[in-house]
Amino acid sequence: MSSIDTEATISYEEVLESFDPVMGLEVHVELGTNTKMFCGCATEFGAEPNTQVCPVCLGLPGALPVVNEKAVESAIRIGLALNCEIAQWCRFARKNYFYPDMPKNFQTSQYDEPIAFEGYLDVDLDDGSTYRVEIERAHMEEDTGKSLHVGGSTGRIHGATHSLVDYNRAGIPLIEIVTKPLRGAGERAPEIARAYVATLRDLLKALDVSDVKMEQGSMRCDVNLSLMPKGSTTLGTRTETKNVNSLRSVERAVRYEMCRHGAILQAGGSILQETRHWHEDTGVTTSGRPKSDADDYRYFPEPDLVPVAPPQERVEELRATLPEPPAQRRKRLQSDWGFSDLEMRDVLNAGLVDLIGSTVEAGATPAGARKWWSGEIARRANTDGAVDVATYAVERGITPAHVVELEGLVKGGRLNDSMARQVWEGVLDGEGTPTAVADARGLELVQDDGALEAAVDTVIAANPEVAQKVRDGKVQAAGALIGQVMKEMKGQADAGKAREIILAKLTG
Amino acid sequence: MTTDLTRASASELADLLASGETSSVEVTRALLARTHDVDTDVHAYLHVDHDGALASARDVDERRGRGEALHQLAGVPIAVKDVLATKGLPTTCGSKILEGWVPPYDATVVARLREAGMPILGKTNMDEFAMGSSTEHSAYGPTRNPWDLDRIPGGSGGGSSAVVASFQAPLAIGTDTGGSIRQPAAVTGTVGTKPTYGGVSRYGLVALASSLDQAGPCTRTVLDAALLHEVIGGHDPMDSTSIDAPVPPVVEAARRADVKGMKIGIVRELTGDGFQAGVQARFDESVQHLVDAGAEVVEVSCPSFTAALAAYYLILPSEASSNLAKFDAMRFGLRVLPEGVDAPSAEQVMAATRDAGFGDEVKRRIILGTYALSSGYYDAYYGSAQKVRRLIADDFARAFETADVLVSPTAPTTAFRFGDKIDDPMAMYLNDIATIPANLAGVPGMSLPSGLADEDGLPAGFQILAPAAADDRLYAVGAALEQRLLASWGGPLLNRAPHLTNASIASADATAGATTSADVTKGEGA
């Protein structure tokens, strides 16, 4: 067997010259319920294979499903958060096909009666604009088991001698969120795809319905993509790229498929409607199972379950439990905190919103919170390979209270800015609280005005030209003198006070 | 005179056990001995749990000895159709594909029997996956009708009706998807009830057609059916289609047996043409008995019933094709490796197993159902069938505006001979013409014996249908009719059944097929 054949692609610019992409994103989210969709089995990730199973999720003869009410409520909350309509009455359906990791050889899902439909999610893009992703539906279904192919290369079924199936995952509640075909994205298609999945992830996290860990598969994305020749209104043939499991991969997979489709179409070929597999390592997709509209799952309403009919009052109760939408929350915080767009974006990209929020709540200024959480600690977290600053801080016992204390020391006149930086480094080094670090390192501004005045006099005498500029009204030239004074005082002076004395002496 | 424990009804046994005149072990032994004597001929059982039944009989006797409060039916043994999961006991559904499968859990119905302290004698024979009206489709050979060993005992639950009719058990559990409790009851001279859909939990009932299946009692008397109905009925959180309401007062209704002022509706579409003369005659007499008991007769029309059979044979195979998909050799049951394939894929093993493990009738219905659900055909077949189903429910609703219960002969004919209809599925399907509408509409139905048809001397059945959740009406009408019929017969109809002897065993073994009745002596008690 040769390794994966790399297919021809054209450059992204070439694609955009001739084609418009049309995307559809299907995101599967495992709900964080304690029990499975249709039985009482536990849902814990990473348990011994086939230890979280029962007659129902093993599909033993005679066993019957019972709907997990908590999962239905999560589905409704997700639907509401996605601005969807909630079905007053809907049913589950059986999707029939044979596969060893499907215990019943049908998946209990929803077909033409989803619990939520016709919604949207607004996605903020890097250039500050907003793209509205139309949501077609969000429906409930159960996950399948997991096949492990043994004996072949890299766990693939091809060449395997046998397969093992773990049914722990079978029956875990899933919500599948399907967008409408997204048109008009143009060159921003990859960015929109990534931003949509990221925004959705934040939303689901805020809803507390899933741990949305893409790397563990609790959030999985399938990318449908086709190209339309520019000016055409007919949709092209699409491919469905499965299991694109990181934000970066979502962006790359869209871009790759655009370039691959472009190459085929430009050469006069036609796209094969098929499922494709994304390879994170090589950044390409390879052909999977041909998929045609002839795939017939023989859907019919699940006769073992009664319809789901959430009363309107219950839906309204659930609506009242929705958290502030992340995008709205971000806008509110930016304005509360007085951050510029650029500052806010940096804070968002660094994942500092919550940390700054709790630090401000603890009594720090927004600017102070942003300054201390995004400087040295971010550099160290990055060097350390930590997931993010918040995790890094938690691991080292560094809390918002430390920032509040540090800021207090500056405000109270004990530390100047450069001393505060040294103290913060001490805190990050694990030397204790800011006060303890300042004490241990003997960091304290000199409060004796006489020493400071003497230092100012020395500096003025040594820099007559600069002093003259200040006398002539060039107040900003005082900065150079302040620097000299600080040097003279070995950094242990209050720069503000030095400035006051200098100005008093030269202009007063 | 000592009571023949095998011929006593469940309620009689309950009294004897309560008064200490007999023990559960004694009753269980007597029934197991009867099975030893007659079941080689009848073949009602697929599996007899000799030791298990005696162990639970012993347990209940001990508890009674200690003065524990026991359920009324505690110690009364029972047989269970092999379509219900029984922990530790093989469950085959009459199919090779489940040969050797021992469920790790009990169906809710079975759990309730155990809770009540009822020893489970064994698992009864059935058409494979409950598909049939004769038990000829059992992969383990047919059950024979105790009235005539050349004839079918009905189906799919022929084992449960025959086990009761041949005095091997006073009670049995059956399941009814289109008549599988009521039609066997009719052709064996016994009583059978299909409760309201959702009245009895389906958890652990290996599904044929989920929206139609319902477990219920198979007995020799109406009161026994009511007593058993009460044990197995009621809400089960494991079955979301189970009704969250108390069991209707069936026992009280059976005891009162009062039909004064009740309106009995005769369904025009379920009488006359197509019904055997002797069956029709016994039906007409039974209606007269009810009039004599104070009921009023009205005629009702249910025009959509004529389309019931067609709708049923689309809905049932559709659901069955999906329900039976799980039998794939991957996790339980039979596993057959394809011949001449070196390293077969899972798909090849599935195909080989399903090919070898399913019988022809099962395959026929899987193919039918797969076709009916296919895109492009769904609306025309499954969709239309669902519309017919609604029309039938509407017909019932209208009929119940003028009648308290509806009545008809249970099956068009008495028991037919083995082989008569096996190659003619349509003729076989027509057996259920009168029973199917109740399943499609989810309403309860009962069959009880109406007498013997003049032309062949075989039992005929009288069917009563009631509105959903009004199962008690079946028992009021059934018990009133039973009283009058017993008086007219001078004793139970089954007293007229041939006497099955020990002597019959050897020759029945020798002939093995389903064609001998030479060793049956006719006319005991007649």
Ligand SMILES: [Zn+2]
């Ligand atoms: Zn489970």
